[in-house]
Each structure stands twice: as C-alpha cells, then as structure tokens.
Amino acid sequence: MPMSIEADQGLYDYSTRPQRTPTPEGDPGLSLSDDTRLGLYTRLQELRQLEKRAYDLFMQNLVKGTSHLSLGMEAVAAGFGQAMRADDYAFATYRGHAHALSKGASMDGVLAELLGRQNGLMGGKGGSMHLSDAARGMMGSYAIIGAHLTLANGTAWSAQLRDSGQVTVCFFGDGTTNIGAFHEALNFAAVWDLPVVFVCENNLYMEYTPIDLITSVDHPAADRASAYGLERIVIDGNDVDRVYDTALRVLEKARSGGGPSLVEALTYRSGGHSRADPGKYRPAEEVKAWADYDPIIVYHQRLLARGFGEETLTEINNKVADQVNQATEAAKAGAEPELESIFTELWADGGSTWRN
Amino acid sequence: MAELSYRDAVSRGIAQEMRRDPNLVFLGEDVAAAGGVFKTTVGLLDEFGPIRVRDTPISEQAILGAAAGAAMTGVPVIAEIMFSDFLAVCFDLVANEIAKLRYMTDGQVSLPIVIRTANGAGSRFGAQHSQSVENWCMMIPGLKVVAPSTPEDVIGLMAASVRDPDPVVFFEHKSLMATKATIPDGEIVDELGKARTLRAGTDITIVALALMVPRAMAAADRLAEQGISAEVIDLRTLVPLDTRTILHSVERTGRLATVEENPRLCGWGAEIASLVAHEAFWNLDAPIVRITTPHIPLPAANNLEDATIPSVDKIVDTIVSEWA
Ligand SMILES: Cc1ncc(C[n+]2csc(CCOP(=O)(O)OP(=O)(O)O)c2C)c(N)n1
Ligand SMILES: [Mg+2]
Numbered sequence: 001m002p003m004s005i006e007a008d009q010g011l012y013d014y015s016t017r018p019q020r021t022p023t024p025e026g027d028p029g030l031s032l033s034d035d036t037r038l039g040l041y042t043r044l045q046e047l048r049q050l051e052k053r054a055y056d057l058f059m060q061n062l063v064k065g066t067s068h069l070s071l072g073m074e075a076v077a078a079g080f081g082q083a084m085r086a087d088d089y090a091f092a093t094y095r096g097h098a099h100a101l102s103k104g105a106s107m108d109g110v111l112a113e114l115l116g117r118q119n120g121l122m123g124g125k126g127g128s129m130h131l132s133d134a135a136r137g138m139m140g141s142y143a144i145i146g147a148h149l150t151l152a153n154g155t156a157w158s159a160q161l162r163d164s165g166q167v168t169v170c171f172f173g174d175g176t177t178n179i180g181a182f183h184e185a186l187n188f189a190a191v192w193d194l195p196v197v198f199v200c201e202n203n204l205y206m207e208y209t210p211i212d213l214i215t216s217v218d219h220p221a222a223d224r225a226s227a228y229g230l231e232r233i234v235i236d237g238n239d240v241d242r243v244y245d246t247a248l249r250v251l252e253k254a255r256s257g258g259g260p261s262l263v264e265a266l267t268y269r270s271g272g273h274s275r276a277d278p279g280k281y282r283p284a285e286e287v288k289a290w291a292d293y294d295p296i297i298v299y300h301q302r303l304l305a306r307g308f309g310e311e312t313l314t315e316i317n318n319k320v321a322d323q324v325n326q327a328t329e330a331a332k333a334g335a336e337p338e339l340e341s342i343f344t345e346l347w348a349d350g351g352s353t354w355r356n
Numbered sequence: 357m358a359e360l361s362y363r364d365a366v367s368r369g370i371a372q373e374m375r376r377d378p379n380l381v382f383l384g385e386d387v388a389a390a391g392g393v394f395k396t397t398v399g400l401l402d403e404f405g406p407i408r409v410r411d412t413p414i415s416e417q418a419i420l421g422a423a424a425g426a427a428m429t430g431v432p433v434i435a436e437i438m439f440s441d442f443l444a445v446c447f448d449l450v451a452n453e454i455a456k457l458r459y460m461t462d463g464q465v466s467l468p469i470v471i472r473t474a475n476g477a478g479s480r481f482g483a484q485h486s487q488s489v490e491n492w493c494m495m496i497p498g499l500k501v502v503a504p505s506t507p508e509d510v511i512g513l514m515a516a517s518v519r520d521p522d523p524v525v526f527f528e529h530k531s532l533m534a535t536k537a538t539i540p541d542g543e544i545v546d547e548l549g550k551a552r553t554l555r556a557g558t559d560i561t562i563v564a565l566a567l568m569v570p571r572a573m574a575a576a577d578r579l580a581e582q583g584i585s586a587e588v589i590d591l592r593t594l595v596p597l598d599t600r601t602i603l604h605s606v607e608r609t610g611r612l613a614t615v616e617e618n619p620r621l622c623g624w625g626a627e628i629a630s631l632v633a634h635e636a637f638w639n640l641d642a643p644i645v646r647i648t649t650p651h652i653p654l655p656a657a658n659n660l661e662d663a664t665i666p667s668v669d670k671i672v673d674t675i676v677s678e679w680a
Contacts, residue, residue, distance in 0.1 A: 133464070144448050158426040161407070181417045346497060352497070
C-alpha cells in the first residue's frame with residue numbers, strides 16, 4: 001500500500017527521530033608514556049584550535065568557497081596521526097584539514113591555502129577540499145565520494161612492491177560506505193593483501209540524512225567487513241586513547257604483511273556538514289549529549305584524573321594558541337597567487353600546453 | 357625485420373618497456389593468465405611474472421585507483437580497461453582524479469600511467485562494446501590521448517606513452533587487431549604529439565585517426581582516380597595535438613575533411629575544424645567537411661554497423677558531393 005503524503009513527511013522530520021547518544025566506557029587503562037599522552041592531547045588541541053580559527057576566518061569572509069570541519073571528530077585523525085610512521089601515507093576527504101595537520105602539514109600552509117594564498121600548501125590551486133602535502137605522506141584530500149579509497153590501495157600496492165614497510169591510512173565518512181568504490185576498494189585490498197587501513201569516521205550522518213535511514217546494516221562499515229573477510233572493528237572515535245591503541249594494532253598488522261583492516265570509529269560533528277549548514281536536522285538532545293562527550297573534554301578530564309597538572313595542559317593550550325595566531329598572521333601575510341600559475345603544473349613539464 | 361600483427365605489437369610494446377624499466381607494472385582483468393580478451397598481452401605473465409603482471413577483479417575503479425596511487429608514489433603503471441566503453445564506469449578516476457591530481461596539488465605528484473583500452477566498431481558487438489570514445493578523454497584537461505593505426509605505431513607510441521610522466525589514455529582499435537606490417541627489429545620509440553603525413557596531395561587535406569586511417573588512404577586512391585589529389589594525415593595523438601602539421605597542409609591544399617569514428621557532436625574533428633577555421637581561414641577554398649558516425653548509438657547487425665561508421669565509399673562520396 002502506498003504511503004500517505006503525511007507519513008512521508010513524518011519520515012523525513014529527522015529532528016524528532018530517536019537520538020543516538022554516545023556510550024562512554026571510561027579510561028581503557030592503557031600503558032602509555034606521559035609523552036605519548038601529552039602528544040595526543042597536544043595534537044587534539046592543534047586540530048581543534050586551528051579549525052576554530054578556520055571557522056572564524058570564514059565568518060569574517062576571508063575564506064571563500066566551502067569548508068567542512070572536523071570539530072568534535074578530532075580524536076580519529078589525532079589518534080591515527082600519532083600512531084603512524086612519518087613515511088606512512090594518508091588520504092582524506094574534503095573534510096581533511098585535521099588529517100592533513102595530523103600527517104604533518106604546517107598550520108600556515110593549511111590556513112594560507114584556505115585563504116587562497118601563494119604560501120598555501122598547493123599555492124591556492126586546491127583549496128579547502130583538496131589539502132595535500134605529498135612530501136609528508138599526505139597524499140591528498142578528495143571531494144568525490146569513494147574515489148580515494150581506490151587510490152589508497154595504489155599507494156599501498158606501491159609500498160608492497162617496494163617492500164618499504166609503509167602503511168596507507170584512508171579516512172572517509174559513514175555515507176561513503178554506500179558507494180560502489182568503497183566495495184571495489186575493500187575487495188581489491190583484501191585479495192591483494194595490501195598494507196592499507198580504511199578508517200570510517202561514522203558521525204551518524206552523511207550530509208543531512210541520518211546514516212541509519214539509508215544503510216542496510218547498523219554499522220555502515222563494520223557490518224560490511226565480513227563480506228571482505230575482514231575483522232569487525234567498532235571503536236569509540238571520541239576516545240583518543242582507544243583510537244590510538246587500535247591504530248597501533250592495525251598499522252602493525254598491515255606493516256607485518258597481515259593485510260588490510262577496516263575500522264569504524266563512532267563520532268559526531270559538533271557543527272553542520274559544511275559552512276552553509278546549521279545542522280538543524282539533528283535532535284537537540286543528541287547534539288547536546290555528544291557535545292558533553294567532546295573528545296577534548298574527555299581527554300582533558302582523563303589526564304587530570306591520571307595526575308597531570310592543569311597548568312601543564314593550560315600551557316599546551318596556550319602554546320598551541322600562539323602557533324595558531326602565528327600561522328594566521330603568516331597566512332594573511334601571504335601574497336595572492338601569481339595569475340601565471342593558472343597555467344602551470346597541468347603536465348610534468350610544468351606547463352599546460354596541449355598543441356604545437 | 358619481422359611481420360607482426362597490431363595485436364602482437366601491443367604485447368611487444370609492453371614487453372619492450374617492461375624490460376627497460378624493472379619498476380613498470382601492469383594490471384587489468386584477464387590480462388595475466390589469459391593473455392587478455394583480445395590476446396594482446398599473451399606472454400607477459402611468463403616473462404615478467406605474477407608480481408609485475410596482475411589479474412584483477414572486475415573493478416574498473418579499483419584498477420585505475422590502484423594505478424593512480426602507485427604512480428603517485430613513483431611506480432609507473434600500465435592499466436588495462438578491457439573495452440573503452442567501460443571507461444564510463446570509472447570515469448571519476450579518469451576525469452576527476454588521474455587527470456587533475458597534479459594540477460590540484462600544484463605539482464606535488466606525478467602520474468606516470470598508461471590506460472590501455474580496446475576502442476571502436478567493426479566487431480558487431482552493439483552499442484556497449486563498440487564505441488569510439490577518444491573524444492571523451494580529449495575534452496578533459498590533464499589527459500594525453502593516443503590512438504595508433506599501425507603495428508609499428510602501437511609499439512613506438514606505447515613506448516612514448518609509458519615514458520611520458522603524465523597520464524596517457526591509449527586506444528587500441530579492435531578492428532585493426534588482425535592487420536599486419538613488417539616491423540624493424542630492436543627497440544622502437546616514437547614521440548607523442550606528432551601527426552604523420554601518409555600521403556602527399558595538393559587538393560584536400562584528410563585528417564583521420566585509428567581505423568579511419570586505412571579507410572582515408574583507400575578513399576584517397578579512389579579520389580585520385582577522379583582527379584582529386586588528397587593529402588592524408590594520421591593524427592596518432594589527439595593530445596598533444598599536432599596542429600602545425602594540419603595547418604601547414606591546409607595552407608597548401610585549401611580544403612579540409614576530418615574522418616571520425618566518434619558520433620557527430622563534439623567529435624575530435626570539431627575542434628580541428630574550429631582551429632583551422634580560425635587559423636587558416638584565408639587559406640580555405642571551401643567549407644570544412646566532417647565525416648563522422650551519425651549521432652546515434654551503434655547498431656549490431658552487419659549491414660547496420662557497416663552503414664553507420666564512415667566507410668571508404670562514404671568518405672569518397674561525401675568529399676566528391678561537396679566538391680564545387
Ligand atoms: C560521488 C559524490 N556524491 C555526492 C557528493 C556530495 N556529498 C559531499 S559530502 C557528502 C556526504 C558524505 O557523507 P559521509 O561519507 O558520511 O562523510 P561526512 O561528510 O559525514 O564526513 C555528499 C553526499 C560527493 N561529493 N560525491
Ligand atoms: Mg558522515
């Protein structure tokens with residue numbers, strides 16, 4: 001029987017749907033060094049403060065175009081970034097500022113790129129959605145859903161051929177698990193035993209649609225793992241210790257020839273999908289519950305409970321704030337790209353000539 | 357010197373480059389153990405082994421993604437897409453990733469990739485296995501586009517494509533596979549972006565590509581019988597485009613005809629016609645003629661397919677009927 005128009009509309013009022021709140025499990029009690037913990041905390045602060053600054057620059061209309069922030073989701077990029085080797089490869093989506101930074105891209109390179117300046121990571125040619133720093137293994141940010149999972153197989157294949165021990169980590173969203181490239185990439189990685197780790201940041205929404213309404217299984221990535229002979233891994237993506245611990249395990253597995261992994265990290269974006277989105281389609285209590293379970297709040301409290309001093313953490317916060325301020329100034333001081341650069345770097349000869 | 361088919365030239369070309377560069381790898385569906393559905397890659401697995409010559413799942417996006425990722429990190433790759441029609445299922449990788457990555461990253465990465473694919477009509481395969489899609493690729497900035505018409509060009513242009521640091525889409529024509537020619541021994545290396553004048557003439561310049569080249573040559577013989585002296589140019593590569601050879605020829609002949617297997621709209625000949633109309637306008641003695649497949653999908657039956665793609669008769673008739 002066809003649904004009534006009324007029923008249809010009810011189905012699409014997402015803000016009144018049952019909320020999906022976090023399920024904290026507390027300190028996992030890992031044996032990590034103080035330096036490691038402070039390193040994770042510092043990285044979280046860097047990602048948070050830099051993206052807040054990016055947001056402010058947007059609001060001041062200094063950044064054009066669109067932007068997709070990872071505010072609230074930083075623990076995934078931070079945990080993996082701290083666990084990766086400097087020469088490992090990373091791939092991100094258009095929501096890739098945090099991943100570029102955690103793979104070692106400079107703050108001023110990132111901000112200058114957002115501002116469209118010559119001193120941006122890609123000289124203003126890429127913009128917010130395409131941050132890349134190949135020299136640091138940040139192999140790019142991609143704005144066509146799914147494609148970069150297949151590219152990640154390629155860098156992993158290259159590492160396998162060269163026997164280099166490098167692992168590729170590929171970040172993507174829950175919505176990405178419903179496109180064909182995701183499934184092609186996973187099967188391919190599995191049959192070729194590639195040293196690649198696929199990390200699904202399940203923030204419960206694709207753009208504006210709740211992921212459970214459009215996905216045949218509860219866990220969009222993990223519940224598909226068995227189809228590719230992979231372990232089912234779901235982790236708390238707001239707990240940076242747990243992310244870091246899982247990252248170490250799957251990276252080591254890939255590095256030692258154990259093949260690919262698929263990790264689903266549960267998290268939540270505190271803002272909208274992109275700059276234009278106020279995110280009103282989400283139940284208010286859900287937003288509140290996740291805001292209370294913010295990865296930085298969680299980690300701050302954990303470190304205090306573990307005996308780190310408030311001053312130590314404040315000192316880190318302030319140091320990062322200084323770095324972000326300096327990066328902002330450096331980015332703003334950058335010149336606009338030379339117009340001649342429009343015609344450079346299409347081809348390896350540096351130019352863009354297509355005829356004689 | 358040895359007689360070699362276009363089909364065997366493909367494997368000889370790949371083998372020549374795999375011998376030269378021990379890092380070069382090759383992947384695709386049924387390319388290793390089976391030697392390719394067109395038998396163009398026979399013997400490669402035996403010579404180079406299963407690490408460098410690899411069979412893949414039916415996953416065109418995964419194939420090109422793997423090629424791109426490997427290339428970005430310094431491993432040159434040849435990837436086969438079995439039929440060029442299938443480029444449509446992985447066109448994101450072709451048009452949005454492979455073509456744009458160097459530019460988007462302002463030159464942080466190079467993509468030494470050759471995407472080989474079987475193109476064109478003549479096999480009665482119908483609308484989804486017969487298309488000429490070189491114009492799909494020609495219109496994307498960042499791709500080089502090659503379509504050889506002879507066994508020797510297959511080898512020489514394959515070498516040039518592999519040695520080129522940019523992505524190349526290499527179209528092998530299905531209906532040329534069985535054609536043979538005598539080929540010199542030893543390494544053959546050609547150059548991208550160089551058209552070849554196959555026949556000198558004074559009255560009209562005929563520009564053709566791939567399967568249309570032998571047809572244009574046969575048409576030129578017939579036109580000569582009617583007193584029309586045609587110059588025939590095999591374009592060989594669409595990007596980079598050798599406009600100089602075309603323009604110099606038209607400056608002398610005063611007339612231009614393109615012979616294109618692609619459907620009418622936005623075929624490669626349209627770009628050439630526009631260039632010539634702009635840059636050799638005062639040399640033209642007559643309107644430019646485009647001879648193409650009509651703007652329809654390809655039918656399968658013998659007579660229908662034959663009547664659809666440009667034939668020698670159609671080339672001759674069109675040129676003669678336009679002659680004033
Ligand atoms: C092939 C393709 N289809 C649609 C889009 C438009 N789009 C951009 S982001 C997005 C949502 C992706 O959701 P998810 O994978 O969960 O990532 P998130 O944005 O939540 O991090 C969509 C549909 C796109 N960029 N590419
Ligand atoms: Mg999402």
